[in-house]
Amino acid sequence: MAMNAQGRQTRADAFAATDAPTFTGNKALQIEEDLIFEIGDFAGTGVDLPEPAAKESRLGDMERTSAIGLPGLSEPETMRHYVRLSQKNYAIDMGPFPLGSCTMKHNPRLNEKIARLPGFADLHPLTPEAQCQGALEVIYALETWLKELTGMPAVAMSPKAGAHGELCGMMSIRAALEARGEAATRTRVLAPESAHGTNPATAVQCGFTVDEIPADKTGRVDLAALKDMLGPDVAGIMVTNPNTCGLFERDIRAIADAVHEAGGYFYCDGANFNAIAGKVKPGDLGVDAMHINLHKTFSTPHGGGGPGSGPTVLSEALAPFAPVPYVVLEDGAYALVETRRAAKEEGESAKSLGRLTAFHGQMGMFTRALAYMMSHGLDGIAQAAEDAVLNANYVLARLKSEMTPAFDGYCMHEALFNDRFLKDTGVETIDFAKAMIDEGYHPMTMYFPLVVHGAMLIEPTESESKRELDQFCDALLSLARRAKAGEADVFKAAPVHAPRRRLDETAAARKPVLRWTPPVAEAAE
Amino acid sequence: MTARYTKDHEYARADGDVYVIGISKHAAEQLGDVVFVELPETGKTFKKGDDMAVVESVKAASDVYAPISGEIVEANAAIVDEPAKVNEDPEGAAWFVKIKAADASELDGLMDEAAYAAYAAES
Amino acid sequence: MRYLPLNAADRRQMLDVIGAGAIDDLFADVPAKSLNADFDLPDHLGELEVERALGRMAAKNQAAGAGPFFLGCGAYKHHIPATVDHIIQRSEFLTAYTPYQPEIAQGTLQYLFEFQTQVAALAGMEVANASMYDGSTGCAEAALMARRVARRRKAILSGGLHPHYAAVTRTNLELHNDEVVIAPPDPTGAEDIAAMIDDETACVIVQNPDVFGNIRDLAPIAEAAQEKGALLVAVVTEAISFGAVKSPGEMGADIVVAEGQSIGNPLGFGGPYVGLFATRQKYVRQMPGRLCGETTDAEGKRGFVLTLSTREQHIRRDKATSNICTNSGLCSLAFTVHMSLLGEAGLRRLAMLNHEAACKTADALGAVPGVEVVNQSYFNEFTLRLPTNVEKVANALADQGVLAGVPGGRLWPDDPDTENLLIVAATECVTDADIETFETKLREAF
Structure with missing residues (x-):
């Protein structure tokens, strides 16, 4: 036989799990990305435009003479920057987006x-x-x-x-x-x-x-x-x-x-x-x-x-x-x-x-x-309403064993729960919502409407299949059981798998930083 | 004299010939991390119950009502600079304003410490 | 129906789980006689049929790119790099909601932070918000903000302010029974608006370049306003002008409102557009609309959140600075991507190309016998006075494929003094051949 000495292992062995930080701070497909002001060239541009002819200006002596201070990025830098940013977002095209009162349904192309x-x-x-x-x-x-x-x-x-x-x-x-x-x-x-x-x-x-x-x-x-x-x-x-x-x-x-x-x-x-x-x-x-x-x-x-x-x-x-x-x-x-x-x-x-x-x-x-209306027609619009109501009631029916509906009876297109099922667990509505992120879901609307304590408002819309709803419900039931089983720490720490952990909104509001400013040393030049 | 409390969680405490006004410890806890305080200018006058100041956390904004009618003689700039102080010591260093009262008897209708504690526990 | 994943078997099974016999059991709270009403509407159609029907409607319109095109007045034809439309169609931007869960919305939040920085820099102001519906509603919001800051109830609107912006602002201020003074349109830009400011004035609103294209020096107006305790609101309807004209901030404006459509967004028959809104740091809490701010996460990493939300309706309810709930999310992304590509260098060059196109067009048209260029100064838009009613001329040219400009009568239908005026815009998209065609047809038109 002709021996190929380049053979490499093509099976995955079981390795010890490691969460050691990477050199770049990136996590495979999750790539850290700076601001355009930190990436771009302040004299550069990513568009090719002809040279304007040097003619007299009719701007009435009001020409802009001061610098604006905005970087220009080449096309590949621009593309990569915004594609990387996009990958830090959850979207309806990725999975259920059950925000009550927001009707996050499929957006036909x-x-x-x-x-x-x-x-x-x-x-x-x-x-x-x-x-x-x-x-x-x-x-x-x-x-x-x-x-x-x-x-x-x-x-x-x-x-x-x-x-x-x-x-x-x-x-x-x-x-x-x-x-x-x-x-x-x-x-x-x-x-x-x-x-x-x-x-x-x-x-x-x-x-x-x-x-x-x-x-x-x-x-x-x-x-x-x-x-x-x-x-x-x-x-x-x-x-x-x-x-x-x-x-x-x-x-x-x-x-x-x-x-x-x-x-x-x-x-x-x-x-x-x-x-x-x-x-x-x-x-x-x-x-x-x-x-x-x-x-x-x-x-x-x-x-x-x-x-x-x-x-x-x-x-x-x-x-x-x-x-x-x-x-x-x-x-x-x-x-x-x-x-x-x-x-x-x-x-x-x-x-x-x-x-x-x-x-x-x-x-x-x-x-x-x-285009949406013509595509659906009257029959499709009515069916969409029925499916939206059906999906919400299905979620309500499947979740009520572990979670607490705010009101008795059927709902319309969204199912409302209060936080009574979390009583004495140490887990609050916000923690429950953040734990959903780790499970790959966008949280439901929380703390609204104000009339229900710790409200969780779930609107699945007609765009979800039964298979998707079943997995969603199974995930929520599992979370509810884990909350009751005393795993509050897991909920308090969530999310751990998202591009960012919980963010400090207090610091953001106390000393608002609403725009990028050049680093001090550079500004002093 | 010890502090008197309103149903809207403001307190008024006599300090010489003026009254020190602020929000109760209970209110500060309920608000969460305070991020912003807006106080009236000195010299302004208010009637009891008027909107006098604003206190905000990340998710809530509340008006602070004058617990007693009178003129603002001092506003506590320290809590404007560092709103976190309101969470640390609301009934002490983090007072809001000092008011020269127009009619001190207005305080008679307010709760004393024990009555307020019972009221706060209920609400 | 291609958009609905449930099939009949799913529906039956789900009703069983719910414990309902039929779907209408779930609608039991609806008054019986109102349920399943009669509708006179057609049934569903396939993609092909929908595309065909709407394509036919689209074909009845004359697109800006279809021939010589010189319309402006608040909406401008500019080239949009292909990258912009690709990025805004990415699922993660297109089909995301408002970034209320910042851990999984950093993409949206970071570009909003970049957008706010770009807008503040262009306007020459300290802070900008995450955008308004458009320039005109932003203008009304600026007037409402000024009345909160100044605690006064009178607004003075320049006659050079786009009349639709003036109308939107008046409609909003009338709700509070405020006094609204609108100066008469003056195509030469010579109005003395500073003299109209008095001790009751909350704000004076001036557009620059004005609706006729004149470039105004706002500094004396800012000074006069400041002296009387009023705010100067500067309005810019052509955002490309930021690359050529001194910024409103440099001239002393207190609030800057602009229509951002020119950067990254198509004409789209008037919307959606993106309103830019910038002001001084000290007024930030009186500002309407969404704001994004920098912070850190639990691991100390930089991240972004919506902040100062206590100004907004979902918390402040009846005491909110505005009822506004959305921003122009995706349009602000288009703006930011296009602006990132341009950079300062590209924007300045683009602005000068626009100016050059306008100068050429003005020279060519001004040479037509009987036609007068009214402006002393302009950026990419100027006003012609014709010896006849221009509406007929413009319509005749349109029938020959030339969209010649906006007739004064379209913007001020109640003001006969403007019916001989034609407002002409020329951008980088205008070619020498377009100008020649326009000139030739104009010579033949009267």
């Missing part, structure tokens, strides 16, 4: 492709109407879907995010009260204790004061208490439905009727619309205004915190106050109504609240959301 068509991505917002009929058609088509799905007669498309949609809705209410001559007297807004923080913040930004509606024992609005709070000084209510406890407000019609009878309006926070889209029309429930988070229900990517998009549907009573600009269809052509005066000419009663943003809203999200 078709939507990305559509949004990047030059006719949409490379289109200027002030292009003459005749040259942007297709874009106006997208907006109009999306409006049609949103109005039909909500059973509402009008929709404002320009709000840039959910909270901006809330602002739009509450401004519409204020404008309606002004038209009735009651803006000065109706100054109170009522919102449940369990509301998203944006609700009271929005109401105040609109010049209202906020009072909290107490919850009843089942986690829903206490109808009797609400009725007692209503009066001639109430502008309206802000209620999330399904609510932030993951429950449908059974008395929703009675709530709406009571508010209307008292002369107020009903703002519905639509953050949880995913549970009922294609099943229930909010317009049938007495809603006057509701924002729709396209980045939740209609799958436009969350992008690490934005951009969002918050179209806001309006009832007959509020429609005349819709913000400009908006699209109208006249004689087969789409046109824009861009000013308050133009809106007035458009409809006799129109008293537009004004403008919320420079242009037409988040067009890049409209194209994605429309």
Whole structure:
């Protein structure tokens, strides 16, 4: 035989485990990465541009002469830097992202492709109407879907995010009260204790004061208490439905009727619309205004915190106050109504609240959301809502043996637990959440809603398979058992396998460092 | 005179002809690591119950209400520079302000130490 | 349905585990007559059909890159390096949530820290936040911040401020019954805004370069504002100008708001964009929006977290500095990646290329009989006065494939004085041939 002396071991022996630090600080695929300011060349650049012709400047003697102080990185350095950073992030494409109230569902890539068509991505917002009929058609088509799905007669498309949609809705209410001559007297807004923080913040930004509606024992609005709070000084209510406890407000019609009878309006926070889209029309429930988070229900990517998009549907009573600009269809052509005066000419009663943003809203999200809706169709949207509710109830059913549901009965699209199962274990909600990270999961929403002690709010969405949910539930059950078995130390130390251990938020807040600054020695030069 | 406490966890303690105001030990514990304190300027006057100062931890922001009406004669700059002191010694060195009281009888309605301890244990 | 992993057998099995007979048992709290409402909507479609239908709509639009293009006024056509779009489409950035769990969100947090540093440097300010929805909403937030800092209720808006920005700001301030003074549009940039500041003024808002393209010296306005205890809010709608024009910070601005779209983000028919927001360190607690800060982890390693959250709605609720909940996450990433590629050297060169393109365009168009260039100074955008209503001219040119500029009548429909004005932008994307075509068609247009 011909002897090959290069044969190497191709089996893995059992070695003693070691967590000795590496020279670089890297851990295989987890690579430590400095800031661009520490990597880049302050005179360098990663773009090739022609030399500008030396001509006289017409900058009115206001040229920038001082240094800006920004490095330029070559293309490979840039690519590597941001790819390394990306690998320090968890994402819905990697695994379940069960953040309650956030609806982290699959983001179809078709939507990305559509949004990047030059006719949409490379289109200027002030292009003459005749040259942007297709874009106006997208907006109009999306409006049609949103109005039909909500059973509402009008929709404002320009709000840039959910909270901006809330602002739009509450401004519409204020404008309606002004038209009735009651803006000065109706100054109170009522919102449940369990509301998203944006609700009271929005109401105040609109010049209202906020009072909290107490919850009843089942986690829903206490109808009797609400009725007692209503009066001639109430502008309206802000209620999330399904609510932030993951429950449908059974008395929703009675709530709406009571508010209307008292002369107020009903703002519905639509953050949880995913549970009922294609099943229930909010317009049938007495809603006057509701924002729709396209980045939740209609799958436009969350992008690490934005951009969002918050179209806001309006009832007959509020429609005349819709913000400009908006699209109208006249004689087969789409046109824009861009000013308050133009809106007035458009409809006799129109008293537009004004403008919320420079242009037409988040067009890049409209194209994605429309692609989502057309792909799903009504049948798919209804099925998605049913699957979202089914998945949440499955998680609730599987976890209740070890964890403690906050309320009895079925939930809608998210399952809410309190921290009673952790009592006397030394493990708190935050420790439980951090231990999930080591198991490869993004934690659920914690400590929200505020009405439930140590709240853990799990929203699996319709995007999870049964197999994925089973593993998720098994992992949580195992953690709950380990917490009860006295392994508190493991929880307190978690996460140990993430790119970073727990971070010192106290130090960050006490002495805020909000930007990179050159090292002192260098700065002294 | 020993300290008197409000239901919102402020205390007032006589010190000569002024009152030393701060937040209780119980409140400091409940807040967690204090990261920021904002105090009123000296010379400003407040009515009992007015928002007078702000104290923040990482996850909570709280208004501090004047437990007694009067004029601010001194603010404790040390806790503005080092908010951690509020966790260390809230009822001692980490007082918030000194107030020249407009009506000392306002203190009569407040809790004494024992009553407050019972109240804090309950809440 | 291709997006839904559960099959009929899964659903049945799961209902059994739950103990429900049918899916609608789980919707029992919904009023019966409202459940399973009638909808007039079509059923699902395959990828091919969706692509075809939306592709048809896209084809009806005239993309900026399709011909000679000179539109600006708050949105600008620039070249975006291919790297930018690749990075923002990485799953870990595209499909991540707000970095509330910092241990598994360092990627997002670190680029936000880099973004804040870049924005502060460009604006010439001490601190910047992690971005706003866009420049116009940032402008309104700056006015709201100024009224908190100054504890006054009057805002003075320059006539050179983009009228849509002015409208957004007015809409927000009206909610508090504040006084909002908007100076009349002045295409020469000669308005004396400093003289309008009085003891009641919370802020004066000035755009630079202004909406007509004029470059303004903000220093005297900053001085006048300071003297009266008011804040100067400087607005920049063309971020590339930071590479050529003295920064607002150098001229004494208290708050700088900018539209960051020009760096890394496509025109996209107006959004999503990225609002830049920077201010002085002493006002940081009055600042709206998200902030990322440096800290260390339990092992002493450097890391980043969202910080000073007590200003925000999820903690402060009705006392928050703003109701804002999102930032423009992915758009700020695009900005940061593009800015990292450019560096100071690239940005300065890019800015001068823009200036050069605008100078050439202005010279060519200014030579057309009857056409006057209004500006004394400009960066990459200037204003023409035509002897006729420009809307008709612009529409006629658009029909011939030339997007010639933004007619004054589009921005100030209620102000007949502006109907002969055409605001023209020229960036590095404009070629000599584009300029020639524009000039030729303009000569023929009236």
